[in-house]
Amino acid sequence: MAKVAGVGESRIRRGMRLLTTSSLSPAPYMLLSVDGIRKSPGKRNRDKIANFNFYSPMNQTRVTLAEQRIPESIYLSRNIGSSRGWVIRMNEEDLTVHVTNMFNPSAPKSTHRIISLPMLLTPYYHAPDLSKSMATYQVRNVSLSSSPDNPDQECILAVKFWGSFVSYCAIWDGQWRHELSLSSRASKSFVFYSNNDATFYLTPPVDTFFRKDGRNMPEPCFSYLTYYRQAGPLIHPKMGEYEFELLRRCTRSKHLVESPSGDLFIIVKYALQTSKGKPVFPGETRDLDRSVVKTGTRWFMLYMRHPTTRVESYVQDIGDLCIFLGRNEPFCVPASMYPGLKPNSIYFFELNQVYLYNIPDQTFSTLSYDGLISDLWIQPILHKITDAQETDVNVSASHVKHPDVSSQSLKPPPDGNTPRVSTPNAGFHFKRRLRPRNAVLLFLLAVSCFVSSFTDSVKAEDGTIYFHFVTFKGMWVVDYPDLSGLGLPDLAKYRMRVVDWIHATLSVLVFGAVALRDKYITDCFCPSPEAETKHVLDIVPVGVGVICSLLFMVFPARRHGIGYLVTGSVDRR
Numbered sequence: 001m002a003k004v005a006g007v008g009e010s011r012i013r014r015g016m017r018l019l020t021t022s023s024l025s026p027a028p029y030m031l032l033s034v035d036g037i038r039k040s041p042g043k044r045n046r047d048k049i050a051n052f053n054f055y056s057p058m059n060q061t062r063v064t065l066a067e068q069r070i071p072e073s074i075y076l077s078r079n080i081g082s083s084r085g086w087v088i089r090m091n092e093e094d095l096t097v098h099v100t101n102m103f104n105p106s107a108p109k110s111t112h113r114i115i116s117l118p119m120l121l122t123p124y125y126h127a128p129d130l131s132k133s134m135a136t137y138q139v140r141n142v143s144l145s146s147s148p149d150n151p152d153q154e155c156i157l158a159v160k161f162w163g164s165f166v167s168y169c170a171i172w173d174g175q176w177r178h179e180l181s182l183s184s185r186a187s188k189s190f191v192f193y194s195n196n197d198a199t200f201y202l203t204p205p206v207d208t209f210f211r212k213d214g215r216n217m218p219e220p221c222f223s224y225l226t227y228y229r230q231a232g233p234l235i236h237p238k239m240g241e242y243e244f245e246l247l248r249r250c251t252r253s254k255h256l257v258e259s260p261s262g263d264l265f266i267i268v269k270y271a272l273q274t275s276k277g278k279p280v281f282p283g284e285t286r287d288l289d290r291s292v293v294k295t296g297t298r299w300f301m302l303y304m305r306h307p308t309t310r311v312e313s314y315v316q317d318i319g320d321l322c323i324f325l326g327r328n329e330p331f332c333v334p335a336s337m338y339p340g341l342k343p344n345s346i347y348f349f350e351l352n353q354v355y356l357y358n359i360p361d362q363t364f365s366t367l368s369y370d371g372l373i374s375d376l377w378i379q380p381i382l383h384k385i386t387d388a389q390e391t392d393v394n395v396s397a398s399h400v401k402h403p404d405v406s407s408q409s410l411k412p413p414p415d416g417n418t419p420r421v422s423t424p425n426a427g428f429h430f431k432r433r434l435r436p437r438n439a440v441l442l443f444l445l446a447v448s449c450f451v452s453s454f455t456d457s458v459k460a461e462d463g464t465i466y467f468h469f470v471t472f473k474g475m476w477v478v479d480y481p482d483l484s485g486l487g488l489p490d491l492a493k494y495r496m497r498v499v500d501w502i503h504a505t506l507s508v509l510v511f512g513a514v515a516l517r518d519k520y521i522t523d524c525f526c527p528s529p530e531a532e533t534k535h536v537l538d539i540v541p542v543g544v545g546v547i548c549s550l551l552f553m554v555f556p557a558r559r560h561g562i563g564y565l566v567t568g569s570v571d572r573r
Contacts, residue, residue: 024105027338028324030055031103031376037075046072057347058340060367073098073116081142083329085379088142095119095135099148106381115148117174120167138162143193143329158200160191179220196262201228206252221534223523231311234303249279250298257323257330264305266312272298300346300357316360318344326375349375438524449511453504455561456494467562470496499555506548513541
């Protein structure tokens, strides 16, 4: 069982133990509620003292962190989600957003932070029938690109609303931007950040189970956001006619989750509506008494993306991993790191209860009967997994049972299912903190393009070719053995000309056009461009390239400088 430090009291209530403590061991917890709020000592102190209530899935207990100081900005706001161990809350009065790790039992008090962001105007802010108090219910889920206390990575908060809207804000600049041109098929999608692909994904639409994902959805303007495009239809396991008919009657939702070793999974959740124990289609509930219609999860199906072909295959074994689903961004942890967790399973919340889904057996078990009122799992502070644990996860993934599919379906899709940002965070990736260094590098490369236009080559009498710099009077000979130039042709005919300056200028312009078309450069210097700016970045480099190409044809090159292949005669006067 997981250790709980500093236990003050223990009692039984409706079949579940209640523990009051001053500290908790790092592990996944569900944040239940904040109660017992009272004023903090001090006349001018507007902070409060409160108790944080958690549910521990390791020992199935409800745990209370007592006497916790909570600032005014936090207790006046409501939870809208959690990601990477940080809880995101929104104030229902002024719609400001606050990101904090003070609700994470894994975070020491000395590291507690509150990051306050400006007012977030929801897409329905001006709707006449909605008040500000409804703003938190318009949020579908939230996602952080990295932990805000990680100085090596840029942290971006993405907020997905019900409907085709996403708002995002870079923590370092505190400016909200909005993506309002998403496909209508993304109205029920979730937003998820992949560490391995270094991009925000919108989960696949729920109508892409029996067919290939549509390819005609326009890409969002935000460079870090893209649709997750399935490589093909998700092939379900073999089942009987009755089970397949039940499957067709289910409503589906899709989630993405990434393992600590970088494996990406699609989780398809099937919810079945029943009336007096009989399954019904979603459309049939109109003529039924709503009080007797119940909705419950019937299946979970997991599909793992192949790291090479990027084809998603059905799996029934995820090794030592366990997955946590809720209003939080889905995450998974090795069960062996937290004694009491069940490996190869999914923890989820439904109908005020916590359930455990056993993936290989496809069975459910109830963990709590305490009438819980929250489904916000808090991810523990990420630990580096050992080589042995990583090997165990990889071995488990390599022994998954795949359905029988033809060799044709294992081929990469013809249009490539490569994400828009395929470089991992640990690789060569332009970051905001590297802007000065990248600017110097680009400047040096531009100077090299300019200077190379003023280099040329000559052939000595012995047939040896020498490369030198041209000047206004001829050529500057550097490495020729005879400083007098004996054995070289007349160097005056190689003097600098006006066409050299034209070529040098055009070379720099072409280099700039190529640089502007590079995604990593634009993400470094303009990570969140507006729609007009993105349109300019797409058009200007192409126009510059076409114009420079025409000018190169009008003023052809006659020099064979450094980096050019010398062919034919060297007489280029």
